[in-house]
Amino acid sequence: MTRDIVIAPSILAANFAKLGEEIAAIDAAGADWIHCDVMDGHFVPNISFGADIIKAIRPITRKAFDVHLMIAPVDPYIEAFAKAGADIITVHAEAGPHLDRSLQAIGALGKKAGVSLCPATPETAIEHVLDRVDLILVMTVNPGFGGQSFLDSQIGKIRRIRSMIGGRPIRLEVDGGITRDNAAAVAAAGADTLVAGSAVFRGNDSADYARNIGAIRLAAEAGRVPNSAPPARAVETALR
Template sequence: MVVRIEPSILSADFSAFAAAIARIPSADAVHCDVMDNHFVPNLTFGLPMVQRLAQVSALPLDVHLMIDDPDRWAPGYAEAGAQTVTFHAEAAREPIATARSIRQAGARAGIALKPGTGAAPYLAAIEEFDQILVMTVEPGFGGQQFMREMMVKVAEVRRAVAGRDVWIQVDGGIGESTIRIAAEAGADVFVAGSAVFGADDPDAAITALRALAAGTAPS
């Protein structure tokens, strides 16, 4: 299994994003949480910030849209330079059309599932997505406790992938005590916020998390 670690910029210093990204050279991507204070009760940043991050980041951007009306807005994030744009199933009116629009704009298309959202309706059209994000907390805020019961859903998605080039991402409460649990369930992309940017050496934290997910370090 290829392990991908994506630090969440939401846990970095908002006044020094470029410097924060420079401290994580071994990361596979920078995870950007876009929140609109409507779909979730929190407000972060939007398209202009992602455009700027794409200009200053040496790493790919994985944009997680926690917003209303992603059908309208998601393709613009692909056009801004994101490698992956993930939108929430619960907010999309036409998820397959939106995924196709993201791909047409040049990015990988991901769909995110809140803890209470079943995977089955979306797994039936799994070839339309490049990534499935299983939320392991309720979306909206960092620092929440990992929901171990979501590993059943991760395993369900892993079975459905069945050799396809579809990444399985987990987001929420990922750290040294939880990343191996998620990896064993079938996840291969891990979003970590405070576990990386809260460390004295963020890049060393990435190395440690990668080893734990790969099963090459003690848990």
């Protein structure tokens, strides 16, 4: 089943001095989801924000909050993020010994459940929980910092996970170094949901963000067509 391309800007790349304005800007710019990267300084080498920030920004937009928990242990915090307003809660396969239990807990709270894999983790780590998840997130950088370069080694993993999903109604998301230059390749491999941070929050306002989102979307949609690429003129138009 082919699903529409979803673009989920990561607010990790936003200007935190005016976070509310930035979220309103990407909402107006055509973001489909709002991606929230939560980092604990333990599971990954950085600290971002917690459930209180999610709660504070929740009233700004009606777009889905795609909350990516890069924290360990994760189970004690799932309910807090659910109550704060997360629509999708994604946990890492590497973050605890009982992945199936974590995914059940998310579902029991009425939220969509996601599972994420770091670059060195094989797709076999999730083969026994496929019927528990609504989303699989493939990290195409080592998690912890924004602005990293895309790891081409993950293209094959994306393709294999797409095959594993089969006819299940699971979204396949990629996060890390996504730009208009590699969006076609990840979509061609089977991804239908693209997280982009620096590539979206380049510029000064909603109009700039709209052009950036449009260029990524255009490239991804073209990548779904074999032997196709977005016309250079179309990409340039999207960037103007």
